[in-house]
Amino acid sequence: MSDVSRNRADWERTSAAYERRCKHVLGGRSAMAWGLWRTPESTTQYLGPVRGRSVLELGCGAARWATALAKKGARPTGLDLSLTQLAHARRELRRARVQLPLVRGSAEAIPFGADSFDIVFCDWGAMTFADPRRTVPECARVLRAGGILVFATASPIRFLTYDPQKDRQSRRLRRDYFGMHRVEWEDSVEFQVPYGEWVDLFVRHGFVIERLVETRAPAGAKTPYLSAADSVWGTRWPIECIWRVRKDRTGRSREVRHAARRV
Numbered sequence: 001m002s003d004v005s006r007n008r009a010d011w012e013r014t015s016a017a018y019e020r021r022c023k024h025v026l027g028g029r030s031a032m033a034w035g036l037w038r039t040p041e042s043t044t045q046y047l048g049p050v051r052g053r054s055v056l057e058l059g060c061g062a063a064r065w066a067t068a069l070a071k072k073g074a075r076p077t078g079l080d081l082s083l084t085q086l087a088h089a090r091r092e093l094r095r096a097r098v099q100l101p102l103v104r105g106s107a108e109a110i111p112f113g114a115d116s117f118d119i120v121f122c123d124w125g126a127m128t129f130a131d132p133r134r135t136v137p138e139c140a141r142v143l144r145a146g147g148i149l150v151f152a153t154a155s156p157i158r159f160l161t162y163d164p165q166k167d168r169q170s171r172r173l174r175r176d177y178f179g180m181h182r183v184e185w186e187d188s189v190e191f192q193v194p195y196g197e198w199v200d201l202f203v204r205h206g207f208v209i210e211r212l213v214e215t216r217a218p219a220g221a222k223t224p225y226l227s228a229a230d231s232v233w234g235t236r237w238p239i240e241c242i243w244r245v246r247k248d249r250t251g252r253s254r255e256v257r258h259a260a261r262r263v
């Protein structure tokens, strides 16, 4: 079974439980908020102005972000692998009386043409579960020149220090950093690569890096995504990071520019 099929099956199986466990931190005023500690977009401005912009949410789940973006005057589209997650999204759209396209597909082969979007983003969405060696070029392809890619996901440090025996973060390095790529869980697969590889991927595919935010857990904060012990760990080391990169305003990747120079 491919990694994408495995993750799809996992999300079909766990979607209802995920909704029950997390919906209280995902909806309402937190609909446009980032990461494990739900930092509002109104304070971070990672996406910036959205009115009139075409936006793709990669791994939208119940599409609460996309729904809120539509209310702000953006033109969002939600993409997700899982039919069950998209059923939650349809329910949210009905409830909010918002209409926007919901598409089933994988971020590793985005079913849209080149130069389709001004913003591609996700909050622990497909950029966590899909291979960045495939998703970064795909995002570069569907973004217009000058468009931005923003995503929150796990930090490499989270995987370096995770103790699988105790199922918690630890203070020791427990796996190799070099070669980090595919992280296998019991029923699903995540992806993470060393920081240098992220930088190479972005630059090679024509992105300029604007921000890398290493989120710090607020003291005493609770989140349904982490145990209390891991939240305390997160006050000392970054468990999550948020990238904001911009597609080169010429719209060309470094590889294309090098080839052009050779001709």
Ligand SMILES: C[S@@+](CC[C@H](N)C(=O)[O-])C[C@H]1O[C@@H](n2cnc3c(N)ncnc32)[C@H](O)[C@@H]1O
Pocket: 004, 007, 011, 026, 058, 059, 060, 061, 062, 063, 079, 080, 081, 082, 085, 105, 106, 107, 108, 122, 123, 124, 125, 126, 129, 130
């Ligand atoms: C943790 S949920 C996050 C969804 C939403 N941001 C939220 O917080 O509810 C991750 C989502 O990514 C989707 N996903 C995983 N791999 C994907 C892929 N390769 N392409 C598109 N979506 C994917 C899953 O189906 C799931 O809905």
